[in-house]
Amino acid sequence: xxxxxxxxxxxxxxxxxxxxxxxxxxxxxxxxxxxxxxxxxxxxxxxxxxxxxxxxxxxxxxxxxxxxxxxxxxxxxxxxxxxxxxxxxxxxxxxxxxxxxxxxxxxxxxxxxxxxxxxxxxxxxxxxxxxxxxxxxxxxxxxxxxxxxxxxxxxxxxxxxxxxxxxxxxxxx
Amino acid sequence: xxxxxxxxxxxxxxxxxxxxxxxxxxxxxxxxxxxxxxxxxxxxxxxxxxxxxxxxxxxxxxxxxxxxxxxxxxxxxxxxxxxxxxxxxxxxxxxxxxxxxxxxxxxxxxxxxxxxxxxxxxxxxxxxxxxxxxxxxxxxxxxxxxxxxxxxxxxxxxxxxxxxxxxxxxxxxxxxxxxxxxxxxxxxxxxxxxxxxxxxxxxxxxxxxxxxxxxxxxxxxxxxxxxxxxxxxxxxxxxxxxxxxxxxxxxxxxxxxxxxxxxxxxxxxxxxxxxxxxxxxxxxxxxxxxxxxxxxxxxxxxxxxxxxxxxxxxxxxxxxxxxxxxxxxxxxxxxxxxxxxxxxxxxxxxxxxxxxxxxxxxxxxxxxxxxxxxxxxxxxxxxxxxxxxxxxxxxxxxxxxxxxxxxxxxxxxxxxxxxxxxxxxxxxxxxxxxxxxxxxxxxxxxxxxxxxxxxxxxxxxxxxxxxxxxxxxxxxxxxxxxxxxxxxxxxxxxxxxxxxxxxxxxxxxxxxxxxxxxxxxxxxxxxxxxxxxxxxxxxxxxxxxxxxxxxxxxxxxxxxxxxxxxxxxxxxxxxx
Numbered sequence: 001x002x003x004x005x006x007x008x009x010x011x012x013x014x015x016x017x018x019x020x021x022x023x024x025x026x027x028x029x030x031x032x033x034x035x036x037x038x039x040x041x042x043x044x045x046x047x048x049x050x051x052x053x054x055x056x057x058x059x060x061x062x063x064x065x066x067x068x069x070x071x072x073x074x075x076x077x078x079x080x081x082x083x084x085x086x087x088x089x090x091x092x093x094x095x096x097x098x099x100x101x102x103x104x105x106x107x108x109x110x111x112x113x114x115x116x117x118x119x120x121x122x123x124x125x126x127x128x129x130x131x132x133x134x135x136x137x138x139x140x141x142x143x144x145x146x147x148x149x150x151x152x153x154x155x156x157x158x159x160x161x162x163x164x165x166x167x168x169x170x171x172x173x
Numbered sequence: 174x175x176x177x178x179x180x181x182x183x184x185x186x187x188x189x190x191x192x193x194x195x196x197x198x199x200x201x202x203x204x205x206x207x208x209x210x211x212x213x214x215x216x217x218x219x220x221x222x223x224x225x226x227x228x229x230x231x232x233x234x235x236x237x238x239x240x241x242x243x244x245x246x247x248x249x250x251x252x253x254x255x256x257x258x259x260x261x262x263x264x265x266x267x268x269x270x271x272x273x274x275x276x277x278x279x280x281x282x283x284x285x286x287x288x289x290x291x292x293x294x295x296x297x298x299x300x301x302x303x304x305x306x307x308x309x310x311x312x313x314x315x316x317x318x319x320x321x322x323x324x325x326x327x328x329x330x331x332x333x334x335x336x337x338x339x340x341x342x343x344x345x346x347x348x349x350x351x352x353x354x355x356x357x358x359x360x361x362x363x364x365x366x367x368x369x370x371x372x373x374x375x376x377x378x379x380x381x382x383x384x385x386x387x388x389x390x391x392x393x394x395x396x397x398x399x400x401x402x403x404x405x406x407x408x409x410x411x412x413x414x415x416x417x418x419x420x421x422x423x424x425x426x427x428x429x430x431x432x433x434x435x436x437x438x439x440x441x442x443x444x445x446x447x448x449x450x451x452x453x454x455x456x457x458x459x460x461x462x463x464x465x466x467x468x469x470x471x472x473x474x475x476x477x478x479x480x481x482x483x484x485x486x487x488x489x490x491x492x493x494x495x496x497x498x499x500x501x502x503x504x505x506x507x508x509x510x511x512x513x514x515x516x517x518x519x520x521x522x523x524x525x526x527x528x529x530x531x532x533x534x535x536x537x538x539x540x541x542x543x544x545x546x547x548x549x550x551x552x553x554x555x556x557x558x559x560x561x562x563x564x565x566x567x568x569x570x571x572x573x574x575x576x577x578x579x580x581x582x583x584x585x586x587x588x589x590x591x592x593x594x595x596x597x598x599x600x601x602x603x604x605x606x607x608x609x610x611x612x613x614x615x616x617x618x619x620x621x622x623x624x625x626x627x628x629x630x631x632x633x634x635x636x637x638x639x640x641x642x643x644x645x646x647x648x649x650x651x652x653x654x655x656x657x658x659x660x661x662x663x664x665x666x667x668x669x670x671x672x673x674x675x676x677x678x679x680x681x682x683x684x685x686x687x688x689x690x691x692x693x694x695x696x697x698x699x700x701x702x703x704x705x706x707x708x709x710x711x712x713x714x715x716x717x718x719x720x721x722x723x724x725x726x727x728x729x730x731x732x733x734x735x736x737x738x739x740x741x742x743x744x745x746x747x748x749x
Contacts, residue, residue, distance in 0.1 A: 009370075010369075010370060013307075013319065013321075014311065014317065014319070017308065017311055018311050021311050021312050022312075025312055059497065060494065060497075060498055063493055063494035064494050066493075066494075067493075067494055068370070069315075069316045069368060069370050069371045070370055071370050072369055072370045
């Protein structure tokens, strides 16, 4: 099962190595990582999407993460109402003839063209991973030259619905 | 005259100017470090120089290999219950410590390991004697630091000692680049440290103890399992009071031996792969298993499917990650074992109401299925030899071992009646641990008898530390149970590989008596029962170090045994 786990960590050298090493040792498959600073100085936030076998393994993972000296907080967001976003840059083959056509495809995705050259065109899109996948699929026939994705970053929504309604808000259920 | 006058100001400047290394030494003094185990080298020259210049009364123990230094520090930490301090140089000096760091991590021993590192301007260039020690030690340390500025040294040292010795103890590495220890240091961070991400739970939740009390009252077949956590938490006395008040039988892990008196009528012996029949059956049949400070290691549990399957499991552990890791737990109690036992003593008024039949059953088993060994009239078995050491010393000794047959026999036949008398490599199972660990124990407890019971294989991995015995005249007694084989490997090959003794029979050995002699240590080779019986008492009471080469029968196996993959109720070699 896929889980979204966020860590609030002290921004010290080696902390990412410690966290990923721990996941590697316990054979968790990391799907994506995104790391960045937070509003507090010296504090960073990591968002992991990991593939975990069962609940016991998940519990073990969060406990082991919590044990790390530089890890301040571990949150499993998977069963909460959350906002989760990923950013992707997609460079496709394109000439003047197809530019308008591409514009028509990306518009419903609220994506934007961020770079144009004689024979290529770069698109920036933000959203949930499925949305990005869908756009990439639609652009594939034009010939994808390169893609770059940030990995998911997430936090919980300002207000949490009753637990019975959770599934419809949850990203992974 | 002229050169002197120019030299004068230089000298005074040097005297008033502190280097990073001086700051480090000062920080160690502040932590009341008395003994450092180490080995010098290029990247720690400034630190060794600072030690040389320091007026503090450090005892620096120069071992003959870094592995010896760290195992000695582990032994020291284990019996002293305070961090062992190790100092080694970068590259090979540091990598030689890796086994000891991993060993301390597995057995929760507090260590502060200080290593040199190449200077910051060449870091990452594959410089001479460079190894990425942060990368190497991240998975095997509780925490590790690379010093970026000498300003941070006092704070880092304070944090390191705090992290190593609190909560679940463990090793902490401080890696110091040479230029940082060598250069003058003008300002240091003397503020108290703040570790918001490290707040180990010390006291138990009283509600959970109440729950445990209720379960205990109802239990018909209660059992306590003691682990090393009881020793780390200093809970032995409280445990004994509780156990005697409520008459609860006790079993132990390998590392928990001594937490409860080994000769007590309520003690069932060690449990696990080579545990007693009584203990393993007690775990299988009990209806309440109270695990105090043990981590349900696979050598204890055997096949988990058959482990304590009728029991309500209560688990007291200072490390929340251990609870529920291997065995499903009904009453989790995150707490220091000592604090939890005190809370139990305070809260629990009544014990089990109806468990006399259980006690009778266990007493019957204990009498009917004791540990046994072959005792032929000719030749010595290792078990007999251990028993004789126990008798000769009246059990009044600190015993260290490596891993393997001799370790299991020492655990089975030396009854530890007091805490902190048993030092063995449990989790990592490190050959070559016992002898240097004994050196550390003797330095920590000069007044005690320290006996290293080792095998001929393991001893040869770290025997160079005989130099330390010679140099310091430490009265450590080294007993080599010499079966000219890697006994446990040989046993498994006999049992599970149809007697194909691949590389496990080692008849080519040094003459251990001559070896001892070359270090000016008394060495004795004993081949017969009669000689052993006659000499062992005198040898154990000898004033200086002794090396005993006790020739024991090779074909002996450790029994009883739970074959790998089976439940602990499924033992071979149980004899009525």
